Amino acid sequence: MKDIKAEIVSVGTELLLGQIVNTNATWISECLAEQGISVYYHTVVGDNKNRLTTIFSDADKRSDIVFITGGLGPTEDDLTREAFQKLSGLEIIEDEATIIKMEQISAKNNRTMTPNNRKQSHTFKGAMVLKNSVGIAPGIIVDYNNTLWIFMPGVPPREMKAIMMEEVIPYLTRKLKLDAVIHSRMLRFIGIGGESQLEHELQSLISNQTNPTIAPLASEGEVALRLTAKANSLREADKLIDGLENKITAIVGQYLYGYDQVNIGQKVFDLLKEQQLTIASAESLTGGAFAASIVDHQGASEVFNGAAVVYQSFSKAKALNIDEKLLETHGTVSKECAEAMSSQVKLTYQSTIGISFTGVAGPGQFENQEEGTVFISICDQDNSYNTQKFQFHGDRKTVRNRAVKKAYEMVYYQLKRE
Amino acid sequence: MKDIKAEIVSVGTELLLGQIVNTNATWISECLAEQGISVYYHTVVGDNKNRLTTIFSDADKRSDIVFITGGLGPTEDDLTREAFQKLSGLEIIEDEATIIKMEQISAKNNRTMTPNNRKQSHTFKGAMVLKNSVGIAPGIIVDYNNTLWIFMPGVPPREMKAIMMEEVIPYLTRKLKLDAVIHSRMLRFIGIGGESQLEHELQSLISNQTNPTIAPLASEGEVALRLTAKANSLREADKLIDGLENKITAIVGQYLYGYDQVNIGQKVFDLLKEQQLTIASAESLTGGAFAASIVDHQGASEVFNGAAVVYQSFSKAKALNIDEKLLETHGTVSKECAEAMSSQVKLTYQSTIGISFTGVAGPGQFENQEEGTVFISICDQDNSYNTQKFQFHGDRKTVRNRAVKKAYEMVYYQLKRE
Structure with missing residues (x-):
């Protein structure tokens, strides 16, 4: 043609x-x-x-x-x-x-x-x-x-x-007499670093590809590759894309979490549902953004029990019964506070998993921590913790969005292991 | 030029x-x-x-x-x-x-x-x-x-x-050395009904205007008018716009709440700050969206104490100490539940104002209430209630966005009165 x-x-x-x-x-x-x-x-x-x-x-x-x-x-x-x-x-x-x-x-x-x-x-x-x-x-x-x-x-x-x-x-x-189609498939990756990191790993594939083509796309905190094939039928295009996808997953398959419109939030939501788990969040700097993104999904009540948005130090103590001495000793932007939040919210909202966010959205420092510093903690079914410290860059909104995205990534890898 | x-x-x-x-x-x-x-x-x-x-x-x-x-x-x-x-x-x-x-x-x-x-x-x-x-x-x-x-x-x-x-x-x-300017001012209105209502009130003004021009713009739940003047200087353009604004406010001034980029959320945030009040939210169907929108503002901790996202009936009871009998008798989508939520979140998070959301985001009915049914309740400094029932139309996300916007409108008029 x-x-x-x-x-x-x-x-x-x-x-x-x-x-x-x-x-x-x-x-x-x-x-x-x-x-x-x-x-x-x-x-x-x-x-x-x-x-x-x-x-x-x-x-x-x-x-x-x-x-x-x-x-x-x-x-x-x-x-x-x-x-x-x-x-x-x-x-x-x-x-x-x-x-x-x-x-x-x-x-x-x-x-x-x-x-x-x-x-x-x-x-x-x-x-x-x-x-x-x-x-x-x-x-x-x-x-x-x-x-x-x-x-x-x-x-x-x-x-x-x-x-x-x-x-x-x-x-x-x-x-x-149109009988050719252009067909695309989006491969979605998380945890791989960035667009240029992914491209680096796949460099020779990307530069030698003509049909299908590979287009890397980055959005905050995750990366996608769009594979686009031109063929005489949808079936043939799919076959071409399958072949290329196999080559790609041989290199970076461990980071692939989904296809096309399925974002990481949807993926985590589906995994929670499949595994019949429930989650509750304790949110400081994110201010309820994690909770609000979960209830976007229809049927949210099957996996989401609720959230405590504890934006003030005293509300952490009052609404989640966190020991005030712990807050005084370690500060609210600390691993200790994050873990107290994730375990207490799990208890208060009777969920199988608790997740917490505490950090500095900025602008400026808080409790001697740089803006963009965020602790995310997961307290799982067995009451064991996965707590990580991050340093995000950007304005308030970006820091919060990155934190929510990172939390989904952490929960995703946790659920995938189980 | x-x-x-x-x-x-x-x-x-x-x-x-x-x-x-x-x-x-x-x-x-x-x-x-x-x-x-x-x-x-x-x-x-x-x-x-x-x-x-x-x-x-x-x-x-x-x-x-x-x-x-x-x-x-x-x-x-x-x-x-x-x-x-x-x-x-x-x-x-x-x-x-x-x-x-x-x-x-x-x-x-x-x-x-x-x-x-x-x-x-x-x-x-x-x-x-x-x-x-x-x-x-x-x-x-x-x-x-x-x-x-x-x-x-x-x-x-x-x-x-x-x-x-x-x-x-x-x-x-x-x-x-740009010396001719096209300058715009956006007048923002809330509580007026809709674009066509506003347009109806201002019909003769709109059709006779050439400089400045009037462009009505509607977004979910509120209306704005963009006045655009062309002049040799910003000052002259501003003067032209001032004249037209006076004519407009003579007709619909009671609905005007702000200018340009100041949205209703920002306006409410500023009023809370001015009046040294704090707010906390109890959110069911909105899932933390009200809270998340408040912490968008820099300095949110001055006015926002936190939120309880009580997405389940038992979390309403457990996290906010709401009497389970009340929930059984009236249901969770009720005036009674909304008021229990707004007063209890105020107490738990030690704020001067409590606001609550309970309703049916859809799709489908819940507790015999139509999808789109939402109760919003404010419990104010004197522990008196302002509780209203709404019927919103649209998908889950639209219903939640409308509820958050409406809540800002309610708080705005409450604070303006005081």
Whole structure:
């Protein structure tokens, strides 16, 4: 199969002013990726005829298919057709079926059609008109200069989506006999250090790979690899990805915890459920963030008993019955305090596992500990402790997020061992 | 002032595959609009050196300032610098300050720096290096061929935002002596119903306004109006906005709680601090989300004593000493339980105000209560209660977010009265 080069042009000054996000381009791209069509560029350009024409002229030279959204509405600002006419010289005509549809709607609502309204029916002579099942302005497909030009309304996005799903994709499938797919699988790793560490381990694999490709992605505290294969069928793509995955897991398999959308929180939640365990958290610097992330999961009550957010020294003593002398001797940011918290919360909330967080979110030091210092302690079914000290970097929010993520990592390895 | 033409180039194949939305371009555009800098194009291009170089060459011809995000990371995919080198011929060098910073972090974490890591320090000879206060890879400004090239990391977005706010905008203000401004003020309202309600009240104002303009924005449970004025100075713009704000507050002033970035959580936090009050929360369906949102604020320990996340019926009894008979008689999703929770958490965590949440996050009913049913109770300094029942709509996460937002609204009006 020839590699089809597509690009997306989004028209609208409101995009350039930052008033709305260009989710249309994202949606179309995702849709095309599933069809095996490669998108090479997104361009956003304002409602300006000359600039639009220039962008169309660039697209004409480099792409096989150009998707254009926006600028097809009834106002004077809507100049997409006029700009394409300037490039192509194609005559603009009214689409009769659209005019009839508009007249019927106007009659129904006892309104008169303005000359502006008629503009929404405009298409190019010889073009194919695409039905808009949820709105007025139809889509348009023009085959011009060996490039396929596909025009769709930009707002509301549901009109573009309906035209894409009901008209454009079926048309392209017929026209291009699409039988290739691009398929991705995400491998998720935890505990491996960082993106560059993982890449270092896999360097030769990554640089020699072309199909499937390997793209490393880092998010706070964990790493993922996206394997993307291009093949003639989903099955074949899967097979290609399987082969590569085996090579990768031979090197770093011990860090792999899940696939695709399964994040580490979900994984821990599933393991707790499988092993019929319950957890409760004692949280100081995280302020309930661990608890709040667990109850995101439907059915949380099966594994989560509750949390004590003991943000003050006296609340640690009062709500969790932690010995005040221990707090005085060791301070609240200490291994001793973390372990008292994890065992006491386990007791108070009658869970099989207790986990605790105490540390310095910052900014600045606290009890002579650097900002970013965090103790996380697990008190397990047998009342034995796994307590670790970390040094995280970043602002308050980052430190807390890293702590929660690290806690999931610790619980994950603990449950995996059992 | 000469009209400055800017454009934004976002680098990353994941954008072209539709895996992430290009919110960076939107954010930068909004930021530049406020400075009176016009953005003419957004382009998204993949991690491909030739295509990147072509896009840079187009930008070179048509723009005064080019903002580039992404492709500055440590991996082989990151080719932004190499592509710009191909256009400009500028030498790539290591930035010593970044290398030192990276070595310190590696030493602290007992990790070795890989050769890939060093790549993040790369800049151009003669370029200005922009401090990244929240991450590793710095920003870069190069003045080349009468165009200003500004390179910033693309992920995580907070690094780009920090570099823009702390480095780029101050630099541009000095360099371009920006003297025409587009200035916005956000007025924030709570308790008013919805966007269309607010719009209805202000209809004639909104439709007759040109400078400043009024843009209504709704987010979960609250409404904001963005007033945007164009003027020759910030002072003049502020004056225009003041005039319009007075007209608006004459109509709906009683719902106005704050401006710009001050959200209702921040407002409540400030009021608690001013009035030297402390709060503690007892949370069932919200699972600690109220607590976690309070500790987002620096200095949270001054106003926040802690929280009991009592997700199970028995943990309500055990951790908060709530009478089990009360739970049996009235159920856990009841006014009685909510009030027992707010008074008991106040007692246990020794705060001046206690607040509680109990309800049904869904999906499905619980204790014969519809999903979305939530009781929120405040037990105040005088031990009197303000307890309300709500019916929220949406999925688990939406119901919990609405509950937290509503709680802030209740505390806000309570504190405003005092």
